[in-house]
Amino acid sequence: MIRLIATRIAVSIPVLFIMTILTFLLASLVPGDAATQILGPDATPERVAQLNAELGLDRPVLEQYLDWLAGIFRGDFGTSLFSGEPVSRLLEQRFWPTFWLATFAALVSAIIGVTFGVVAAVKGGWAARVLDGIGMLGISLPNFWVALLLIVLFAGTLGWLPAVGYTAPEDDFGEFLSRMVLPVTAMSFAGVALIAKQTRESMAEALSRDFMRFLQANGFPRRRLILKYGLRYAAIPVLATISATFVNHIGGTVTLESVFAIPGLGSMVARGTTNHDLANIQGAVLLFTAVILLVNLLTDIVYTLLNPKVRANA
Amino acid sequence: MSTAVISSTSAAAKAPGKLRRPSVPVILALTWLVIAVGGALLADVVAPFDPLKQEILQAMQTPTPEHLLGTDVLGRDVLSRLMHGAGPTLSSVAVAVVAYTGIGLVLGLIAGYSGGWTDRAVVALTSIVIALPVIMVLFVVLSVFRGNTWLAMLVFGVLSSPIMTLLVRSSAIAVRNELFVDAARVSGLSPLYIVFRHVLPRSRGLIIVQGAVFGATALIVESSLSYLGFGTVPPNPSWGNMISEASTVITSVPWLLVPPGAVIALTALSLGVIGDSLRDSVSAGWSTSKLTPSGRRTEAPRVAEAGTGPLLAVRDLSVGYHSAGGIVPIVKDVSFEIGRGETLGLVGESGSGKTTVAFGVLGVIGEGVAVTGGSVVFDGADLVGQSDAVLAQYRGKRIAYIAQEPMVALGPSHRVGDQLREAIELNDGLTGEAAQQRVIELLTLVELRDPAGSARKYLHELSGGMAQRVSIAFALAGRPELLVADEPTTALDVTVQAGILGLLMRLREQTGMSVLIITHDWGVIADVCDRVVVMYKGEIVEQATAERIFAEPQHPYTQALLTSNPHGAQPGQDLPVITGTFTTPSMERAALAGAGTGAAS
Numbered sequence A: 001m002i003r004l005i006a007t008r009i010a011v012s013i014p015v016l017f018i019m020t021i022l023t024f025l026l027a028s029l030v031p032g033d034a035a036t037q038i039l040g041p042d043a044t045p046e047r048v049a050q051l052n053a054e055l056g057l058d059r060p061v062l063e064q065y066l067d068w069l070a071g072i073f074r075g076d077f078g079t080s081l082f083s084g085e086p087v088s089r090l091l092e093q094r095f096w097p098t099f100w101l102a103t104f105a106a107l108v109s110a111i112i113g114v115t116f117g118v119v120a121a122v123k124g125g126w127a128a129r130v131l132d133g134i135g136m137l138g139i140s141l142p143n144f145w146v147a148l149l150l151i152v153l154f155a156g157t158l159g160w161l162p163a164v165g166y167t168a169p170e171d172d173f174g175e176f177l178s179r180m181v182l183p184v185t186a187m188s189f190a191g192v193a194l195i196a197k198q199t200r201e202s203m204a205e206a207l208s209r210d211f212m213r214f215l216q217a218n219g220f221p222r223r224r225l226i227l228k229y230g231l232r233y234a235a236i237p238v239l240a241t242i243s244a245t246f247v248n249h250i251g252g253t254v255t256l257e258s259v260f261a262i263p264g265l266g267s268m269v270a271r272g273t274t275n276h277d278l279a280n281i282q283g284a285v286l287l288f289t290a291v292i293l294l295v296n297l298l299t300d301i302v303y304t305l306l307n308p309k310v311r312a313n314a
Numbered sequence B: 001m002s003t004a005v006i007s008s009t010s011a012a013a014k015a016p017g018k019l020r021r022p023s024v025p026v027i028l029a030l031t032w033l034v035i036a037v038g039g040a041l042l043a044d045v046v047a048p049f050d051p052l053k054q055e056i057l058q059a060m061q062t063p064t065p066e067h068l069l070g071t072d073v074l075g076r077d078v079l080s081r082l083m084h085g086a087g088p089t090l091s092s093v094a095v096a097v098v099a100y101t102g103i104g105l106v107l108g109l110i111a112g113y114s115g116g117w118t119d120r121a122v123v124a125l126t127s128i129v130i131a132l133p134v135i136m137v138l139f140v141v142l143s144v145f146r147g148n149t150w151l152a153m154l155v156f157g158v159l160s161s162p163i164m165t166l167l168v169r170s171s172a173i174a175v176r177n178e179l180f181v182d183a184a185r186v187s188g189l190s191p192l193y194i195v196f197r198h199v200l201p202r203s204r205g206l207i208i209v210q211g212a213v214f215g216a217t218a219l220i221v222e223s224s225l226s227y228l229g230f231g232t233v234p235p236n237p238s239w240g241n242m243i244s245e246a247s248t249v250i251t252s253v254p255w256l257l258v259p260p261g262a263v264i265a266l267t268a269l270s271l272g273v274i275g276d277s278l279r280d281s282v283s284a285g286w287s288t289s290k291l292t293p294s295g296r297r298t299e300a301p302r303v304a305e306a307g308t309g310p311l312l313a314v315r316d317l318s319v320g321y322h323s324a325g326g327i328v329p330i331v332k333d334v335s336f337e338i339g340r341g342e343t344l345g346l347v348g349e350s351g352s353g354k355t356t357v358a359f360g361v362l363g364v365i366g367e368g369v370a371v372t373g374g375s376v377v378f379d380g381a382d383l384v385g386q387s388d389a390v391l392a393q394y395r396g397k398r399i400a401y402i403a404q405e406p407m408v409a410l411g412p413s414h415r416v417g418d419q420l421r422e423a424i425e426l427n428d429g430l431t432g433e434a435a436q437q438r439v440i441e442l443l444t445l446v447e448l449r450d451p452a453g454s455a456r457k458y459l460h461e462l463s464g465g466m467a468q469r470v471s472i473a474f475a476l477a478g479r480p481e482l483l484v485a486d487e488p489t490t491a492l493d494v495t496v497q498a499g500i501l502g503l504l505m506r507l508r509e510q511t512g513m514s515v516l517i518i519t520h521d522w523g524v525i526a527d528v529c530d531r532v533v534v535m536y537k538g539e540i541v542e543q544a545t546a547e548r549i550f551a552e553p554q555h556p557y558t559q560a561l562l563t564s565n566p567h568g569a570q571p572g573q574d575l576p577v578i579t580g581t582f583t584t585p586s587m588e589r590a591a592l593a594g595a596g597t598g599a600a601s
């Protein structure tokens, strides 16, 4: 188990470094662009050079990179080129909306997906086919489009829910929930589909094991075999899918936070990309990467806890 | 006739590479893809309007005969814009798919085929790339190279390719390990030739499936980028930016959302459907549930007074499995009885239906198999087709079961002691400390050396012999009157077989339970059985006391079995395969009926 975690961390560290290098290398390919962006195309070359010097953008890339890296260890992610705010403060403010969105969506996907999957595996026949159809549809619908349709229906036509915006849970919890409903729903579509499919396949696999028959013949009720032994057997692949879904959701926040005007990390990335605000993107992407690596690490740990064979060897 | 059905279904299952005739959804999916690609290629010719031509007076119309899909905010024809927007959208998806499959194929084949350090290097590289947050990298790329969706999609394909690489690698390894590839290599064929001739064709199905599914993902990603404004720049259309334009007027004309979204969804759906149908034909198919659904009958009809007749009376039991051609019989009109305290042996060659009879008796025939006739009367009550609620009174409590393969008989993820305790709670009504004590008691009863230690173990930590002892403890948990033991020693090491058999016999003496024992082994019959039933091709050809079977076997099949393995054969020796065909009762009846009609005409 310790070995497994060590391996995972050994892979994670290069990944984080690759991400930092990648963002810097790419940025260096288009030098000086930031100043031109801020000052506009009409600025004089002198003024551009001056601003570049002010921002430290005229130094060698390696120097800038090492500086930035050193800053990160101090919790300093640099300054947003546009708003002039420290990136670390932006990250702090914008972390929670994204966290709530991705976490709620993962929870909803997991609960509904596993339920659907178990029902389809146990009922088989038409239930499984209907679920396969829905699942396929769930994966094929672009989440931002689903989001817009949901807004038209529930905020527009029916007027049940607010269309866009975000309220922090500590400010007004009811408002927070009602504003979360649509984004979480839109985000969960694909997750439900993927998790349901994986659950169905893994449950079918579990039910086809010989021990199901042995235990049934020796008096174990069907329901208990499905809900206890079947789910337990299916847990590992299903868990992997849930974790992959959470990672997908993090990517999905970029589009959905833009649709719903949620002030999170996703919309920060989207806006940063439009504005060429590299400091913002670097910070947000790095944070996202760290979260994803952490989720993978946690998944691995739960794996080993769930799998007696691995646990015994580790 | 029935054998023909069996062989044809197994042949179909064994030819994974061969594609079945496409189903209706697949045809629809292919048709849609042809329309979408065709529309994109011929947009200049077939599109009814110039995609950029604005007619403000006709803005924001819902469909009309002239504008089949309506017009957008600036009065441009939606259909024409969709057709012109397909080009940029689909081509950047194609870039991603080509990069994904190309890189995956090359790296996967190299790694899988050459093995060694090359393989390790590729695997190490993929494990790092897989951990990269691909979507985030895309935004970094786009923030530097603005509006360059092609590049972004290329990067997307490259960074996603490890999944394809690993898949191709594992199938290349599987093929490499096959003999004919070795033979080809030894005979000096070039690696490239071997890869193209032998490895690639086998991985083809997998590659197409994975490519199609990735295509659907790439389309969604491309549309998201374009929706966010990082793709085709307006006024030029792309599917994604059309949604983004429509989103500015969703309160007044929600209709405008429909055409571009539906087109994206249909295309992604089509790719998914094609991938899925191929996957189904590539993989071996559905695994069938071993859990038997509840029957409908809610009250066991009394056939005889309880406690009077034989403990178990099986009458004309027939079992068959469902196939495309109807129900194929596996067991036909089987009848036998087991008295209280009696041990009945069931012998027959492999595939003769012995296990199926046992499952029929236990009411656990599994999904896709059905009892097509007859009755299983246990202590006067017919159990066939009973609901779970009724069978709960019997399963584990009065009838218990030991399986042929002890190493897969228990759940793999729970400690064996915990499972045994659950069986005790269910079948013996004990709880808490008493149940825990009974666990140890039972494990001691089955002569495990370290009962408490074994209880804490998982199944995979036990040896076959130990696992079978735990299974026996399981079966004894409910103090059953009938134990069904399906070849309890066949899967075990020869050295432990006698020990398990001896244990079973001692337990039978102690408890006085009846036993139905299935075996391949005449030695077992001679040692432990009171009576013997001989099965052949799903039917009983002979039943008699153990002494009589050895002294005067009646049926030619029994005689053949015995002459090739005479009385006194070493225990542990399997039944020989008897060549030649023998008549079964149903064949005799058919022959008689044929003779009867022949005489009448």
Ligand SMILES: Nc1ncnc2c1ncn2[C@@H]1O[C@H](COP(=O)(O)OP(=O)(O)OP(=O)(O)O)[C@@H](O)[C@H]1O
Pocket: B321, B330, B348, B349, B350, B351, B352, B353, B354, B355, B356, B357, B368, B369
């Ligand atoms: N679900 C099923 N679908 C198709 N065929 C089946 C199914 N179950 C059993 N059969 C077939 O029925 C026949 C009898 O099987 P069964 O397992 O009862 O034989 P057996 O006498 O126990 O053989 P063995 O000695 O090898 O255990 C076999 O030919 C088997 O392939």
Ligand SMILES: [Mg+2]
Pocket: B354, B355, B356, B486
């Ligand atoms: Mg068998």
